[in-house]
Amino acid sequence: MTPVAPIRFGLIGVDSPHAPSFTRLFGNGSDGVVPGGTVTHAWKGEPASDFPLSRDRIDAFTDEVSGLGVTLCGSPEEVAEACDALLIVSSDARTHPRYFERVVRFGKPVYVDTRFAPTLAEARTMLAQAQASGTLVLAGSPKRFTPEFQAALTGGPYHSASLDGPLPTQPGHPGLAWYGVHLVDLAVAALGAGPETVTVDAGRPGTPGGATTVRVQWGDGREVAMTGEAAWSPFTMGRIESEGGCSEFSIEAGPPMLVGLLEGIVNSVRSGIPNVPLREILSIVAIVEAANKSLEAGRPVPLSPN
Known part of the structure; x- marks a missing residue:
């Protein structure tokens, strides 16, 4: 039986501790805590000046992710081209609709971390964009x-x-x-x-x-x-x-809390089945x-x- 290659995940926005935590938990795709996926590429993101958790942590998290062997890219589009699935993990939820719009056209599975969108109107637009491009949308709190x-x-x-x-x-x-x-x-x-x-x-x-x-x-x-x-x-x-x-x-x-989420993301990418029903995303x-x-x-x- 031919081994299944690990899913190549790309990080979009790395100003959250989830960026290095996801990378470590996946490891090389075979012997990590969560087998089946590995983080290969990342785009730093664009921190807002009025959001200290992003502005003050993004450089350190970028260095940490890079130090784990992840290739840094100049744009989210470059990450999307290089990877099988995408993880929008930017901590500032206000960036999610814009980042999503930039990568959804590639038609690859996209997980939007925890805070899917600031408003219901934006969430509906994101899901409509996904439907138009055949993109599998993944979401949910760990x-x-x-x-x-x-x-x-x-x-x-x-x-x-x-x-x-x-x-x-x-x-x-x-x-x-x-x-x-x-x-x-x-x-x-x-x-x-x-x-x-x-x-x-x-x-x-x-x-x-x-x-x-x-x-x-x-x-x-x-x-x-x-x-x-x-x-x-x-x-x-x-x-x-x-x-x-x-x-x-x-x-x-803590990091162990993230394991079930990442296992579910791997399963969803393999099966093509959303990890959270779309109506529940909108309700949240x-x-x-x-x-x-x-x-x-x-x-x-x-x-x-x-």
Whole structure:
């Protein structure tokens, strides 16, 4: 039997710790923690002056990725030409629609890391571009693919969930747009796409010591409550309830948390099946956008259908 060649992945934007972590976990494609893929090329990206996490870390991460044997390219298009699949891992979500547009025409699978797009309109445009070019779209928070969370999804169908995790913000990423998106992803993974209303009924994320609760309601009465504080911590916990009982989970952030995501990406590229249903991608973006509007307006915000 002829060995299957590892998938050659290319990084688009390396101002995130996921860039070197993904590279290390894949290794050479055969004996890494996650076999089946290897990172061969990368494009540094364009950091925004108003986003310190990008501006102040991109050079160090670029050197780290290069030191791991990855070839640096002068453009995302050059990476797309050299690779089998692409990983948009830039930390600034505002760059994702623009970077996606530059590489989607190559028709190669594209993973967009955690924060798919800042707005529902941009997400819809990205998915339309992918459909036009026959591009497989991959997405999702790494927390969704952890064994801890997956083990909690063995019952179902679920009617409610309570999730707790950090809700810090960053410039240009208000409300749930920075870290809260992880909780939103878990909520949609558990209860599905198509929620109808979002309400923020506590303190504002980013306020020192301010805890926040975000409630997401589905039309049939299902509900998720997401709670967190402005200070970051590595732990995300939850309780998911169904008619048959409840399950609990706890996830700790760190490189091992990324393994399930990368294994799923390899499987999706091989099979051509999205790792996250497209309707769920849209629901996640819509919830984040509506939650930020609810924070500003101080009232429940209806979600646009997707």
